[in-house]
Amino acid sequence: MLPGLTCRPLTTDDVPAWADLLDRAAAVDRPHVRDSPEWLRRTLTADGFDAATQSLAGVDADGVLRAVAVVELRLGDLAHLRLPCDGVVDPDRRGRGVGRALLAWGERAARERVARRRRDLGRDVTADLQVWAGEHRDDVARLCARAGLSPLRYFSTMRRTLPTDQVPPEPQVPPGLRLVRFDEHGTAGLRELHNAVFADHWGSQPLTETDWQRFVVGNPEFRPAWSWGVLDADGVLLAYANVYAHESDWPTLGFAQADLGTLGVRREDRGRGLAQVLLAAVARRAHEVGMAAVSLDVDGENPSGAVGLYERAGYVRVHGDVLHAKGL
Incomplete structure (x- = not known):
C-alpha cells in the first residue's frame, strides 16, 4: 500500500515515534504549529475514533516509523461531514509515491466512514475530504490537485x-x-x-x-x-x-x-x-x-x-x- 513500507494501524505505543517523525518533518516543512504527544494520544483514544480503520502507519524494515495518516470525523457532524486527513512522510522517504499512497488511503478510509455515518443517520448528507496545509506548502498543493482536491478556504x-x-x-x-x-x-x-x-x-x-x-x-x-x-x-x-x-x-x-x-x-x-x-x-x-x-x-x-x-x-x-x- 505504501511503497517500500509495511502498513498497519497506529496504536498509542506509536505516539513517541509519531512525535519523532513529526520533528524530522518539521525541520524541512517549517510548520506553523505542532501537535504535542499528548494531543496525538488523545486523537487515537477519542470517542468515536476507530484506529483500526482511521489510521495508517508505515514502517521500514528496521521498524522505524516513516509515514502516518489519520482521518477524523467529529461526532457532532450531522448536517455536513468534515473528514480531515492529516498525514506526514519522513523527508528521507519522499519522492517515492508514499504521499500519494497515503492520500489515496485517506480517501478510501473517509468514504468508508462517510458511508457508515450516513447509514447511522438514515439519510444522505454532504461530506468533504479535507487536507489542511500551510500556504507555503506547494508540494501538498500539487499532491492535493492530483487527487482531485481544490483550495476551498483560506485562513x-x-x-x-x-x-x-x-x-x-x-x-x-x-x-x-x-x-x-x-x-x-x-x-x-x-x-x-x-x-x-x-x-x-x-x-x-x-x-x-x-x-x-x-x-x-x-x-x-x-x-x-x-x-x-x-x-x-x-x-x-x-x-x-x-x-x-x-x-x-x-x-x-x-x-x-x-x-x-x-x-x-x-x-x-x-x-x-x-x-x-x-x-x-x-x-x-x-x-x-x-x-x-x-x-x-x-x-x-x-x-x-x-x-x-x-x-x-x-x-x-x-x-x-x-x-x-x-x-x-
Missing part, C-alpha cells in the same frame, strides 16, 4: 506582540455587565453559547458534549485562568474568549505565547464592544503570566468582520493556511 494566523515594558490597558466593561475569568466562574453555559454563536460560520457544526470535552474544556492546553466571559446583571453569559497554551510550539517560535482559540459574542449583543473587552482582557492577562504575544486563527471570509476587529486591536498577519477539499 490567517494573526499575532499581537506584548512588550514586557508595556502593560496592556484594562478592559473597559460596559455598565451593568461583569467580566469573569473561567477558572473562578466556571464554564456553565459556554458550550451552548459557542454552538449558537458559530451557527452561521462556514463549516461549523454543533459540538457535542464529548467533542466539547475533547477539544475545549478537557483539552490539556486549555487555560481557564487566561480565559474570559462577559455576564449580564442576571448572570447570563453574553460573550467569551477561550485561551490555550500550545507549549510544543514555543521552542520553534522562540518565545511563549497565548493562543486565542475562540472568541464569540451572542448575536443580540453584538455591536456593544464586548469583543474589544475580551481582547483587552486576554492581552492583559497574557502579559501578566509572562507571554510575549497572543496568537489567533481567523477565516479570511469570517462573516462577523473579525479580521478588521483584530487588526484594530493590534494583531498582524504572520501565516496563512489553505483548506483543500473534495466532495465525497
